[in-house]
Amino acid sequence: MLFGFEWDLTNPLNFAISILPILLVGMWVTIQATVLGFFVALVLGLVLAVLKSAQSRFVAWPAKLVTEFIRDTPLLVQLFFLYYVLPEYGIVLPAFMTGALALGIQYSAYTSEVYRAGIEAVGKDQREAARALNLSAANTFTHIVVPQAVPRIVPAMGNYLVSIMKDVPVLSVVTVLEMLNVAKIIGDRTFDYLVPLSLVGCLYLIMTLVASAGVRVLDTHLPKQGLPLK
Template sequence: MIQGYEIDTSSTTAFALSILPILLIGLRTTILVMLAGFAIALLLGLVFALLRRSPLALISWPAIAVIEFLKNTPLLMQLFFLYFVLPQYGVVLPAFWTGCAALGLQYAAYMSEVYRAGLEAIPKGQWEAATALNLSKARTYGVIVIPQMIPRITPAIGNYLVSMMKDTPILSTITVVEMLNLANRIGDRTFEYLVPLSMVGLIFLVLTSFCSLLLRGIERIIPTKGIPLQ
């Protein structure tokens, strides 16, 4: 990945400027992994939350078991399982998508708890009113529940987005070429680790700070009493 790039070690400034384009390649991978994993977590987390609320124990108990397993086992273990164990049973995924799946699965378990808290915060009378009006499940969730739930869960979801971004360096253990992986390769080549690792830390600080500011802005824009859909 760093072949074709000339690294200037004559001074600290020159060194930093020469490796910046290499680290930006890793930044692109980091952002793509984060977005793909976050999309998986958002959708799968909602599925987990709805399955957990099922009145049928045959559905709710397995969902609870899966959620607890994903929450209470290390991300690295899940990552290694997907990357090293599943291929033995014929399921082979590229390292990039394995990383996305591992992040998405673990954070889906966390997201399901956020969704559950948001759903349970809806007053019981509104559920009963929807039933009395003979609204379908889809309309109840789409018009009544979700618009009121989103403002309540946005801060927690935003925190998990930032946390997921900080977890992406773990994917370097399965050869995903993200920023930390490239920084280590640069250090192995030049025997200088301080500058590339410091730059990676600074880039993460800028990214997480930007995401935090963006989320605060979104929280101010979203109406606290729900999103009008009519």
């Protein structure tokens, strides 16, 4: 028994059916960490992209240095830093929140480059037309640039969504009970790793296929000329 769930070891099929409920609990944790980490990556990546595009070098260069530092250091190092170092300075976060934040910070470096590519893909004539209409820089960015950039970056963002999902098992090193960690615990208790790990592989395959299909549908239905604004 683990966390109130019982499993049947009489045969592999019964064993798989009996451990499926607890693996689904771990799957829900995996989904939550993926969504939260991806949200952080989207928001922080946009901030970094805007800062790197600033005209002032005093703004752009520090943002570029931060992006390179995040991208060139391992996720595990960043996770350990947030989990073990920050508490020494009075910043204590739950393991789950720390893990999701680490995922978001790591992938914000990559999403910032996707944002930058999408923003630069919008023609300069669009900005010039906005200036001719006396639109402010903020309005030009939010009403002209972003609606045209978003459809261009959806496929790349979808790839990073799937990548974040597959990196969630790293959070097990800070005691987050995501799906793979739960399967490992079951294997440790029963000395049978084949069934739980095989189930985890199948569940990950289902999640990634669903996420990829959702991204393809979104990419297909978004107007390539830009998002309509009311």
